[in-house]
Amino acid sequence: MGSTVAIVGGGYGGAALARRLDPDFDVVLIDPKDAFVHAVAALRGLVDADWAQRIYFGYEGLFSRGRHLRDRAVEVDAGGVTTAGGTRVDADYVVLATGSSYPYPAKPDTEGSADSQTRHAATRAELAAASRVLLLGAGPVGLELAGEITEQWPDTEVVLVDPADDVLGGRYLPELRRSLREQLTARGARLELGSALTAPPSVPPGMHRPFSVTTAAGVRIDADLWFRCYGVVPLSDMLHGELAAARRPDGHVEVDEQLRVAGASNVFAVGDVTAVPEPKRSKAASEHAAVVAANIRALAAGRPAEQTYRPGEDAILVPLGSTGGASQVPGPEGPMVLGAAETVRYKGDDLLLGRFAELFGTSA
Known part of the structure; x- marks a missing residue:
């Protein structure tokens, strides 16, 4: 479809979304880590040396045409993303998938x-x-x-x-x-x-x-x-310009039923960072990704974004x-x-x- 999608964060929601959109979009996945961390298994990795090596997956496995930009986003606006290294990624669609921080060892505290x-x-x-x-x-x-x-x-x-x-x-x-x-x-x-x-x-x-x-x-x-x-601390302080108004005092980001960031037609959010009232789990982040992928495809094809997300039990x-x-x-x-x-x-x-x-x- 020729459109660029900037996904900020390569956790459960961001990785699942990148994989879904990669065949038809120019996907740029922005994350400072060198690999995806399967955080669900991080505690097993803490006590078991074999598991400690099994919870990392290189991002290259997600893409046939997209790419992983290893850098930290410092400004996210409706037009794209600016990184700590000074790179500007202009995008037709932006997705905030930054997740949350959590004390070690539940989540690793290093980027490599x-x-x-x-x-x-x-x-x-x-x-x-x-x-x-x-x-x-x-x-x-x-x-x-x-x-x-x-x-x-x-x-x-x-x-x-x-x-x-x-x-x-x-x-x-x-x-x-x-x-x-x-x-x-x-x-x-x-x-x-x-x-x-x-x-x-x-x-x-x-x-x-x-x-x-x-x-x-x-x-x-x-x-x-x-x-x-x-x-748990949602990671949303990089929202810039008009997007910053969607950030709640607790750090969660307000989204509508289509998972669009409040006040933006081309910016979405998935996973832990959203203010969706549900437990923050990897399964929910993957389900968010499916909804956002469908809505970005619809918008790129000139149709309205009509796929909605309903929190489960x-x-x-x-x-x-x-x-x-x-x-x-x-x-x-x-x-x-x-x-x-x-x-x-x-x-x-x-x-x-x-x-x-x-x-x-x-x-x-």
Whole structure:
């Protein structure tokens, strides 16, 4: 169709969109990383050296005609993108797929895959030496990391602290929370819920060094390594000009039913950065990409963008290592909870690696 599409961000939504549009558009995927990171499997990569090498996919596998521009976007407007290196990419269509940041190790904090693997290896060695690990946050990341640690090092004591009264915030069924609590407790994990720490640990996260902390309820916790497992921050500060008005105070970007950025006819957003009221998951980002691809094709053909996105029901898959976990999925009569075996079948053992290997045209 001869139109240029600038996609800012090469995560789940951006990569899926680039693959969909590449055959017919001049796609420029702008991302400072040298490879796609399968963040769903990052926690498995932290504890398992083999997995640490399997979660990266080169962007070249997405394209037959498009390209990956390894640079960071600093200004995004309706006419294109300006990068930190001074490159200007003029585009007929712009898509914000920048996602969100999250504390390491849930998301790597380096832009090079080799550096990321080196970082994982160093942290893995620290973890292997630790006997007591503190995880701040009992949401999906904290639960999954607890599952990975207790599977890899069964003798390591894991303590999860969260000011919420139960694990896994959000609109999920009590049976789901109960299953996750019971499985973690059976693995020897300890849950300190309903009270925050009075002060953060005195040592940097991921470093093996003994410390003590106390909760507001007066519970003392001794540990020798800790991680922060909360703190999603949407990445949207590069919006410029009239697009900046669509950025909410929390960083999320307002979009309409066609996933167009509010106030722009040719600018779209997908994935975690959007203000769509739904859990921020890789599946949703891929579904966003399908809607935006259809709308860009329609606009390029002179038709209106009519494909709409409707948030689905709350659903989540929470593996606890390769053998445990629980999930909530839509059922014929409402949401239903799946146990460990079903969760492993859907996500736990493979962590969806095969699906993304196929997307990037390589082996898992």
